[in-house]
Every structure is written in structure tokens, then in C-alpha cells.
Amino acid sequence: MKKTVVRVVCAIGQAGQLGLKGGLPWEGNRSPEFVADVARFFDLTRGHVLLAGPKTIASVPDFARADRDLVVVRSSMDPEDTLQRFVGRVVFIGGGPPVWDAYARFVSHWDIT
Numbered sequence: 190m191k192k193t194v195v196r197v198v199c200a201i202g203q204a205g206q207l208g209l210k211g212g213l214p215w216e217g218n219r220s221p222e223f224v225a226d227v228a229r230f231f232d233l234t235r236g237h238v239l240l241a242g243p244k245t246i247a248s249v250p251d252f253a254r255a256d257r258d259l260v261v262v263r264s265s266m267d268p269e270d271t272l273q274r275f276v277g278r279v280v281f282i283g284g285g286p287p288v289w290d291a292y293a294r295f296v297s298h299w300d301i302t
């Protein structure tokens with residue numbers, strides 16, 4: 190039977206940070222490892238569903254909007270019902286932290302950098 194595959198690709202700072210003032214704590218860092226980490230995120234999620242809170246979806250750059258399905262989730266939406274809409278697809282839970290909390294129980298693979 191087909192199911193929804195639910196995954197997370199998440200970057201965590203060395204002090205445990207996930208975000209800072211609405212951006213990534215290392216936002217704008219052009220060092221190769223940071224550039225490669227962001228590129229890897231967009232490579233892995235290409236062609237799949239990226240499901241995230243409104244601020245995170247708003248921050249997806251234009252180049253990445255055409256080749257993946259972006260889905261804004263709100264706290265009024267039931268996570269299980271929402272995932273049911275994507276049976277047979279791979280769904281990446283994109284954050285922010287409250288969204289990871291709500292969807293964590295469905296995640297089969299956490300990819301943490």
C-alpha cells in the first residue's frame with residue numbers, strides 16, 4: 190500500500206540554534222560549507238513536497254519555487270489529514286520549530302547537518 194514518506198532536512202548551529210531574528214543564524218555566510226549545505230537542501234527536496242510554516246515558505250528563493258510543491262501549513266490544520274493529501278509522495282517537513290514539533294511523530298528520516 191502506498192504511503193506518505195515524511196522526511197526532514199534540518200541545519201542546526203553548533204550552539205543548537207535553528208533560527209535567529211527570522212533568518213538562519215549563519216544567514217549570508219558565503220563560506221563553501223554553508224553554500225554547499227543550502228545547495229544540498231534544495232537538491233534533496235527537488236521534485237518533492239516541501240511543507241512548512243508561512244515564514245519558512247515565504248523565505249524559499251525564487252529559483253526553487255518551480256521545481257517542488259510548496260505547501261504552507263497552519264496550526265489550524267491537522268498534521269495527519271494534511272499528510273494524507275500526499276500519499277505516494279515524499280514530503281519534507283521544512284520547519285520552523287513548531288512545525289517540526291507537530292510533525293515529528295510521522296518523520297521516518299532526520300537528516301541533520
Ligand SMILES: NC(=O)c1ccc[n+]([C@@H]2O[C@H](COP(=O)([O-])OP(=O)(O)OC[C@H]3O[C@@H](n4cnc5c(N)ncnc54)[C@H](OP(=O)(O)O)[C@@H]3O)[C@@H](O)[C@H]2O)c1
Nearest residue numbers: 200207208211212213242243244245262263264284285291
Ligand atoms: N535551521 C533550519 O534548518 C531552518 C529551517 C527552516 C526555518 N528555520 C528558521 O526558523 C525561523 C522561521 O520559523 P518560525 O517557526 O518562526 O515560522 P514558520 O516557518 O512560519 O513556522 C511556524 C508557524 O507554523 C504554523 N504552524 C503550522 N502547523 C502548525 C502546528 N501543527 N503547530 C504549530 N504551528 C503550526 C504556525 O503559524 P499559525 O499559528 O499562524 O498557523 C507557526 O507560527 C526562521 O528563523 C528560519 O530561518 C530554520
